[in-house]
Amino acid sequence: MNPSRDLCNRAGFMPYIFLDGFFSLCAAPSAKSAHGVINWQICAQEIENFGLDVAVARFKNGLTDFRHKERFEFNRLEMMRREGICDYKALDFILSRPRRSMLTHNHPKADVLVEIARQVAEHVNLDFDVDACNTPASQANLTLPLFCTVLSPYGIEELELDWEPDLSWFINGRTLYRQIHALMQSRRILPEEIVSK
Numbered sequence: 001m002n003p004s005r006d007l008c009n010r011a012g013f014m015p016y017i018f019l020d021g022f023f024s025l026c027a028a029p030s031a032k033s034a035h036g037v038i039n040w041q042i043c044a045q046e047i048e049n050f051g052l053d054v055a056v057a058r059f060k061n062g063l064t065d066f067r068h069k070e071r072f073e074f075n076r077l078e079m080m081r082r083e084g085i086c087d088y089k090a091l092d093f094i095l096s097r098p099r100r101s102m103l104t105h106n107h108p109k110a111d112v113l114v115e116i117a118r119q120v121a122e123h124v125n126l127d128f129d130v131d132a133c134n135t136p137a138s139q140a141n142l143t144l145p146l147f148c149t150v151l152s153p154y155g156i157e158e159l160e161l162d163w164e165p166d167l168s169w170f171i172n173g174r175t176l177y178r179q180i181h182a183l184m185q186s187r188r189i190l191p192e193e194i195v196s197k
Contacts, residue, residue, distance in 0.1 A: 013085065013086045013087055013088070014086055014087070014088040014090075014116060015079060015082035015083045015086045015088075015089070015090065016082065016106070017079070017090055017094075017102075017106060017108055017112070018075060018078070018079070018105060018106050019072070019075045019076075019079070019094070019102055019105060019106075020038045020039075020071060020075060020105035020106075021068055021069070021070075021071035021072025021073070021074070021075045021076075021159070022068075022072065022100075022102055022105070022151060022155065022159065022161075023038065023104070023105055023149050023150055023151055023155065024039065024059075024064075024066045024068070024150045024151070024152045024154070024155050024169075024173060025037060025038060025039050025043070025066075025149070025150040025172070025173055025176050026038040026039075026104055026105045026148070026149050026150065027148055027149075027176055037176055037179070037180065038105055039066055040176075040180050042064065042065070042066060042067075043055065043059075043064075043176065043177050043180045044180055044184060046058060046059070046064055046177075047177065047180065047181050047184060048184075052177065052178070052181045055177060056173075056174050056177050056178075059170075059173050059174070059177060060170055060173075060174075062152070062153075062154035066154075066155060068155045068158040068159050069158055069159065072159055076091065076095075079091045087119070087123055088116050088119045088120060088123070089119070090108065090112055090115065090116060093112060093115045094108070094112055097111065098162060099163060099164075100151065100163045100164070103149070104148060104149050105149075110133075111134070114130060114133040114134060117133070118130055148172070149166060149172065150166060150169050150172045150173040150176065151163070151165050151166045151169060152165055152166070152169045152170075152173065153165045153169070
């Protein structure tokens, strides 16, 4: 690709999208430690306090406080700060969507990417057909590894979203609780790392 000098002079910046507040738990599948699971400390504290089975039951019944509002507000303010110096913005678009626009805490769905592409095209005065990008094939969900995210009905309710929870939210969450428990048992998570919030 050989863009003209004119287009090169109009390059812009886009923020890193990170919104973990939507999810009770979210995991990087390739991570080799608990640190690859967002909110592992909350799970570990629950396991430490109640044991694995009761901690999982508390998770299933919405008794675990994942601090969705607090985390989401932190994410929102941080994204606003980052977008303040960027030409392309995604936060308002994500929040205005009637359906979930994030696959994971840092991977937006296709509709967000199409919106960013539209902004880039507008920035450099290129024609861009949004409708051509909004085909069923382009909007299909990417395949994510099992147990990657936990968008629970309790998190959705706390954030007052009109979204559907992950179909396997409980199974995914239970899997992550079990992984964290195994790491605790093998002493790859040490008691001093578990901090009460």
